[in-house]
Amino acid sequence: MTETDFLRLSRREVLEASVAAAALGVCTSAAAAPPEAAPALEGAAQPTFEVRFTVNGTPKTLSLDPRTTLLDALREHLHLTGSKKGCDHGQCGACTVMVGGQRINSCLTLAVMHEGDEVTTIEGLGAAADLHPMQAAFLRHDGFQCGYCTPGQICSSVAMLKEVEAGWPSHVTEDLGIAIDLTDAEIRERMSGNLCRCAAYPNIVAAIRDASEGGAL
Amino acid sequence: MTPFTYERAIDAAAAARAVAERPDAAFIAGGTNLVDLMKLGVARPKHLVDVSRLKLDTIAESEDGGLFIGAQVKNSALAADARVRGAYPLLSRALLAGASGQLRNAASTGGNLLQRTRCPYFTNTATPCNKRSPGSGCSALGGFNRIHAVLGASDACIATHPSDMAVAMTALDAQVRTVTGDGATREIPMSGLYRDPAQGPEAETVLTHGELITAVRLPPPPPGRQVYRKVRDRASYAFALVSVAAVVDARDGQVLGGRLALGGVAHKPWRVSEAEQTLGAESRPEASFAAAADAALKGAHGYGANDFKIDLAKRTIRRTLADAAGVSS
Ligand SMILES: Cc1cc2nc3c(=O)[nH]c(=O)nc-3n(C[C@H](O)[C@H](O)[C@H](O)COP(=O)(O)OP(=O)(O)OC[C@H]3O[C@@H](n4cnc5c(N)ncnc54)[C@H](O)[C@@H]3O)c2cc1C
Ligand code: SF4
Numbered sequence: 095m096t097e098t099d100f101l102r103l104s105r106r107e108v109l110e111a112s113v114a115a116a117a118l119g120v121c122t123s124a125a126a127a128p129p130e131a132a133p134a135l136e137g138a139a140q141p142t143f144e145v146r147f148t149v150n151g152t153p154k155t156l157s158l159d160p161r162t163t164l165l166d167a168l169r170e171h172l173h174l175t176g177s178k179k180g181c182d183h184g185q186c187g188a189c190t191v192m193v194g195g196q197r198i199n200s201c202l203t204l205a206v207m208h209e210g211d212e213v214t215t216i217e218g219l220g221a222a223a224d225l226h227p228m229q230a231a232f233l234r235h236d237g238f239q240c241g242y243c244t245p246g247q248i249c250s251s252v253a254m255l256k257e258v259e260a261g262w263p264s265h266v267t268e269d270l271g272i273a274i275d276l277t278d279a280e281i282r283e284r285m286s287g288n289l290c291r292c293a294a295y296p297n298i299v300a301a302i303r304d305a306s307e308g309g310a311l
Numbered sequence: 312m313t314p315f316t317y318e319r320a321i322d323a324a325a326a327a328r329a330v331a332e333r334p335d336a337a338f339i340a341g342g343t344n345l346v347d348l349m350k351l352g353v354a355r356p357k358h359l360v361d362v363s364r365l366k367l368d369t370i371a372e373s374e375d376g377g378l379f380i381g382a383q384v385k386n387s388a389l390a391a392d393a394r395v396r397g398a399y400p401l402l403s404r405a406l407l408a409g410a411s412g413q414l415r416n417a418a419s420t421g422g423n424l425l426q427r428t429r430c431p432y433f434t435n436t437a438t439p440c441n442k443r444s445p446g447s448g449c450s451a452l453g454g455f456n457r458i459h460a461v462l463g464a465s466d467a468c469i470a471t472h473p474s475d476m477a478v479a480m481t482a483l484d485a486q487v488r489t490v491t492g493d494g495a496t497r498e499i500p501m502s503g504l505y506r507d508p509a510q511g512p513e514a515e516t517v518l519t520h521g522e523l524i525t526a527v528r529l530p531p532p533p534p535g536r537q538v539y540r541k542v543r544d545r546a547s548y549a550f551a552l553v554s555v556a557a558v559v560d561a562r563d564g565q566v567l568g569g570r571l572a573l574g575g576v577a578h579k580p581w582r583v584s585e586a587e588q589t590l591g592a593e594s595r596p597e598a599s600f601a602a603a604a605d606a607a608l609k610g611a612h613g614y615g616a617n618d619f620k621i622d623l624a625k626r627t628i629r630r631t632l633a634d635a636a637g638v639s640s
Contacts, residue, residue, distance in 0.1 A: 143317055160317040160359070163346065183347050184414060196387075196416045202343045203417060206317050207361055254412060262391040265407040265547065270396040286547035287411025 143206045149174070150218025160206045165189045167205035168215060176216035176245045180289075187288035190246040190253075191215050197253035199287075216245035219252065228252050228305045235301035239292035247288045251302045254284045258306075276306055313355040320360050323367065323525050324494050329360045331492025331521025338362050338523060340383065340419035343410075344426040352436045353427075353443055363419070367525055370394065376531040382421030382524045386476065387412070389420060399529060401537035401556055405479035408541040411548050421524035424477055424487065424504070425516065428470035428578075429458065429550055441467050442512040457616040458552065461624070462608070463577040468512030469614055472505060472579050473550050479539060481580035482556040482572035486528040492521040498528070505579035515578070535560030535569055538635040542575075542627055551575035553624045559590065559635035566596045566636055571603060576611075576624055583607045586628075596638050597629075604628040 142157045149172060156171050165182075168174045168191070180188030182201045189201040192214040220226030228248050231237070238244045258280075263270050266283045274280065281299050290298060320326030330336045337356035339345050340363050348354035367381035370392050378394060389395060390406035410418065432438040432450035439448035451459050451469050459469040481501040490496050504516050518524075535558045543549040554574035560567040569590040573581040586606035593599035604625040611621045 141316060160315060161312045161349075182350065184343055187411065187413060190413055197413045198417045199343070199413045202341075202346045202414075204317070204339070204342060204346065204359075207319075207339070207342065207363060209319070250413065257387075257412065260391070262387065263396065263403065263407060265404075267407075270400050270403055283547050284412055287413045 145206050145209050147208050147210060148212045150214060156205065158205050160204060162205045163201055164191070164193075164203045164205045164208060164213070165200035168200060168213070174215050174217050177249075178242055178245060180243065180246075185289075186243070186246075187250060188243050188246040190250040190288065192249055192253050195253065195256065197250050214249070216249055219248065226252070227308055228301070231301040231305035231308070232298070235297045235304060236294070237298045237301040238290070238294050243288060243290045247285070247290065247298055250285060250288045251298075251305070254281075255302075255306050257284070276303075278303070312349045313352070313357070315357050315359055317359045317361065319364055320362050321364075323362075323365055323490050323523055326360050326362050326365065327490050327494075327521050327523040328492045329358075329521075330523070331519075333358050334520065336360060336521075338421075340422040341385070341417035343414050343417050344422060348427060348434070351434050353434055362421075362523065367421075373528065378529045380420055380527045380529065382419060382526055384420045386410070386415040386418040386420070386423060389476075390415065398532045399479075399483060399537070401482060401539050401558065402476065402479040402529075404537075404539035405475040405541075405554075405556060408539060408551075408554070409475040420476070420527055423474055424480075424524065424527075425518075426474055427515070429473045430470040431455065433470060442470060442508075442515075445511065445513045452614065455616060456614045458550070458575075459614060459617050460577045461611045461613050461617060461620045462573075462581050463507065463579065464612070464614075465507070465509035465512075468508035468578070470508070470512065470578060471575055472515075472577070473575075474580075475539070475541060475551060475554060475574060477501065478554055478556045478572050478574035478580040480527060480529070481582050482558060482570045483532065484530050486530075487524055488526040488528060489518065489522045489524050491519060491523075496525075501580070502582060508578050512578075533558050533560070533570055535567075536635045536637065538631050540627055540631040540634070542623060553620055553627050555624075555627045555631040556580075557628075557631045557635045559632055561596070561636040561638070564596065564638065566591045566593075566599055569632070569635070571607060571628065571632070573607060573624060573628070576620060581607070583609070585609070590632070596633070596636055600629045600632040600636075603632060 143160050144157050146155045168177050177191055178188035180186035184199045184202040190197050191200045193211050220229045258274055264283045266279050278299055281302050335357040339359045339361050368383040369381050371379045373379050386406050390403045396403045432440045433442050438450045441449050460471045485501045487499045537558045539556050541551045541554040551574050556572040559569040571586050586603040589599050589602040
């Protein structure tokens with residue numbers, strides 16, 4: 095998109111464009127900026143460690159300073175910038191990815207610990223022409239405003255529904271012995287590890303409900 | 312983060328040996344606490360021994376009718392296990408009340424027991440803290456101490472242990488199995504795992520350097536109904552201000568006995584035998600719950616911003632015991 099094209103867009107179109115980009119986990123206005131420089135490292139040269147893992151179905155081999163978190167490996171080394179660095183302390187969920195199908199905070203784990211693992215990021219869930227049902231549901235329900243938490247929300251919710259399918263209880267599950275009824279309270283509790291500073295929560299819950307009822311996951 | 316080298320352990324004894332050999336080495340399991348503290352400059356290991364791939368990730372039934380929980384079993388898997396949900400719902404509930412779905416998928420049983428305090432002065436390297444920097448003083452004593460201890464604390468440190476899981480395990484009389492660098496194994500009761508802060512808050516447990524937790528053993532469940540109640544600043548994804556693990560054996564409105572452990576109030580899960588002895592000692596259940604609450608908080612002392620915890624703990628105890636007994640309060 096050229097600058098003139100951008101200026102010609104109505105405010106609504108701009109919002110829609112950024113909203114669609116958020117659900118895909120791509121940067122919009124920041125897309126032209128160069129990738130962030132790798133964080134400065136303290137101390138002397140570090141020995142690097144080789145790690146081989148599969149990211150979004152593609153085998154990757156990286157030679158890394160062992161201090162590199164999985165999040166930094168994805169963003170800085172593989173340039174998959176969909177996973178976001180929010181708090182960098184496991185408190186916000188913006189960095190949520192799936193490892194072996196399970197959601198984790200990629201900021202609190204070291205990349206070298208993931209030898210042989212299968213990592214799925216927002217980029218691996220769907221593409222603009224082929225949205226994952228959860229991405230489509232977030233678009234339909236306006237499940238975001240600024241979009242920064244969205245890739246984490248979507249990765250988290252996709253994996254969360256698998257946990258429900260596996261019969262995992264939650265803090266608000268009344269009876270630990272029976273099948274889970276996915277109430278809104280259940281969705282909220284299970285998604286509490288993903289904060290949204292714009293507080294788009296009602297629409298996030300609606301999107302997840304819609305996607306879960308669609309059964310297309 | 313301070314630079315470090317890394318190795319992936321292949322068996323438990325070798326992992327223990329690798330850490331025991333180097334004073335600056337540490338185990339890493341899920342990393343959800345250690346990586347955080349390394350980023351903050353609070354933990355500065357020079358060598359990490361990754362124990363996350365050790366084959367200690369299964370839950371097995373023991374001959375006495377209890378359970379063996381491998382140290383690498385994830386918090387989410389432990390909470391969802393059908394045997395745990397059936398016989399130890401207290402443990403499932405405590406785990407599910409902690410952290411978030413993502414964190415529970417990464418957090419291990421061993422790492423959860425050894426997670427460090429959430430005292431904000433401990434995690435801020437610019438402030439004095441006896442736990443992080445022995446002898447520097449305790450900033451929480453005259454500072455912001457809303458989340459701090461009201462029981463078992465000393466002027467050296469008033470930090471609380473943040474784990475929910477450990478509170479349930481303490482009430483369930485769990486035993487912690489370990490292996491040391493020289494291959495020796497031992498079993499430590501939960502009640503004997505954590506050290507008093509007066510003995511030096513920098514060493515939180517009786518484990519020696521390089522001693523690896525391999526499993527937690529749960530004896531058969533005690534009779535009675537199990538309830539875990541956590542009181543916190545928001546309804547989810549927050550640490551406990553106060554939590555109560557209760558087991559009450561009641562029949563026909565009569566309380567026969569039970570267990571009681573508190574979280575969020577001390578440097579360890581707080582269990583008082585006098586409080587448990589009152590359960591069943593009074594004919595009216597409400598009277599025995601009130602007596603248990605008073606006995607559990609005996610000697611409690613606030614530091615200003617956390618004074619409210621004493622009353623909050625007593626009320627939470629009474630309510631949780633009543634719930635477990637099936638009587639309304
Ligand atoms: C935002 C946030 C919210 C949280 N909320 C809660 C909550 O509400 N309730 C709660 O209980 N917890 C909560 N937690 C803490 C979480 O439960 C712990 O971080 C987790 O259980 C630690 O396990 P781990 O496997 O990741 O440990 P690691 O970070 O890998 O290790 C922790 C410590 O244990 C040592 N260690 C690990 N395994 C072993 C072993 N087998 N033998 C000997 N030493 C070992 C490590 O050397 C390290 O010192 C929260 C954490 C975060 C980040
Ligand atoms: S309470 Fe303990 S951890 Fe907190 S500042 Fe004081 S000594 Fe440090």
